[in-house]
Amino acid sequence: MSTSATVHGGTRHHILSVLVENKAGVLARVASLFSRRGYNIFSLAVAPTDDERFSRLTIVVDVESAPLEQIIRQLDKLVNVVRISELAPEAAIERELLLATVRAEGPARVEVATLVAIFQGSVIDVGPDQVTVAVTGTPEALDSAEDLLRPFGIVELQRTGRVALPRLGARRRLTPVADRSA
Structure with a gap:
């Protein structure tokens, strides 16, 4: 089993890409499993795939709360889980979105807009004394943007x-669980 993990705020995390049947209640069953077992979910994103029969869950798990192998075994027991892949940090592209409303009067408005542009973000709403900004990037880049804002x-x-996908041309690190998509 892999021992690679991203470190965020001093905690070790693993990224799991879980392909599930696109049916009502699947997310509730996954969340219930984590809750019952006392596993900590650091981040969870769910979206349909290009095949309407499936959805992809990107779960960032805190490996301090339970061994990764145990989490994978429990997920694999859920009937609607089709495939579980661990995305190694060096072989994955990760992104996150930050939306923030920030105080910005007078000259501060230009400073905020300039700062956000450095992170390739944008001002998406403007009020008399506040602006709302959007920045996408790696979790580390968003931590930096948040600290500066x-x-x-x-x-x-x-x-x-x-959210994460394997890098193109990179070897995918698959966990040793059955692929039930066949």
Whole structure:
């Protein structure tokens, strides 16, 4: 089993890409499994795939709360799980979205817009004394953007959690569980 993990805030994480049947209640069953077993989900994103029969869950798990092998074995027992892949950090592309409303009056408005542009983000809404910005990037880049926006005064902040796909041409690291897609 793989021992590679990303470190975020001092905690070790693994990225699991879980292909599931696109049926009502599947997400609830996955969340219930994590809750019952006391596993910590650091980030969870769900979206349909190009095949309407399936959805992909990108789950970033805290390996401090349970061994990765145990988490995978429990997920594999769920009937609607088709395939589980671990995405090694060096072989994956990860992105996250940050939306933040920031205080920005007068000259601060230009400073915020310039700062956000450095992170290839944009100002998406403007009020008399606040702006809402959007930045996408790696979790580490968003941590940096958030830290730099904080002195202006963050009014509201929302981050989506990670989504990830294997890098093109990189070897995929698959966990040793059955692939039930056949």
